[in-house]
Amino acid sequence: MVCDCNYLFVPPRRQTDCFYKLKSARNINAYVLLSIKNLKDMANNIQIVQQCYADFGNGNIQGILDSLSDNVRWIDPGAPEIPFSGIRNGKEEVLGFFTDMAKVVTYTHFEPQQFYSDGNAVFVKGIFTGKGNETGKPFQSEWAMLWEVVDGKVTYFQAFSDTVAIARALVN
Numbered sequence: 001m002v003c004d005c006n007y008l009f010v011p012p013r014r015q016t017d018c019f020y021k022l023k024s025a026r027n028i029n030a031y032v033l034l035s036i037k038n039l040k041d042m043a044n045n046i047q048i049v050q051q052c053y054a055d056f057g058n059g060n061i062q063g064i065l066d067s068l069s070d071n072v073r074w075i076d077p078g079a080p081e082i083p084f085s086g087i088r089n090g091k092e093e094v095l096g097f098f099t100d101m102a103k104v105v106t107y108t109h110f111e112p113q114q115f116y117s118d119g120n121a122v123f124v125k126g127i128f129t130g131k132g133n134e135t136g137k138p139f140q141s142e143w144a145m146l147w148e149v150v151d152g153k154v155t156y157f158q159a160f161s162d163t164v165a166i167a168r169a170l171v172n
């Protein structure tokens with residue numbers, strides 16, 4: 001079957017997403033199948049990230065580690081007063097992140113609120129509250145977290161939050 005039009009315009013996300021001069025219905029169907037596969041991959045990536053948050057909420061750090069690639073890059077920026085801030089590479093260093101964090105803060109509320117996905121990237125917005133373990137001082141922040149998931153494994157993580165609020169809660 002031949003398409004009557006000379007051009008089929010697909011609204012671009014990137015310039016390479018536009019397809020021109022498609023002549024057969026088979027080509028059009030192939031594009032639709034590709035789009036459905038991409039949507040399924042993005043939904044699967046969101047589910048992987050949601051499971052990481054569920055594991056965090058349940059204290060299942062091993063569950064989070066199991067979802068990471070062996071060479072994951074984990075970035076949680078912050079002031080020097082925040083011992084768990086910094087760049088971590090690999091699962092063992094990420095385990096150190098969670099260990100260091102548990103020593104100094106307790107989260108009283110941690111809520112991912114919105115999930116967005118584009119290809120391998122998953123972007124999450126949320127809010128948390130907590131307290132410094134030694135000081136008892138409270139902190140709260142809206143946050144955003146960027147995840148990259150490739151072949152079902154998290155390869156990259158970066159957090160964005162009010163690190164000044166956390167640092168203030170840790171200092172007497």
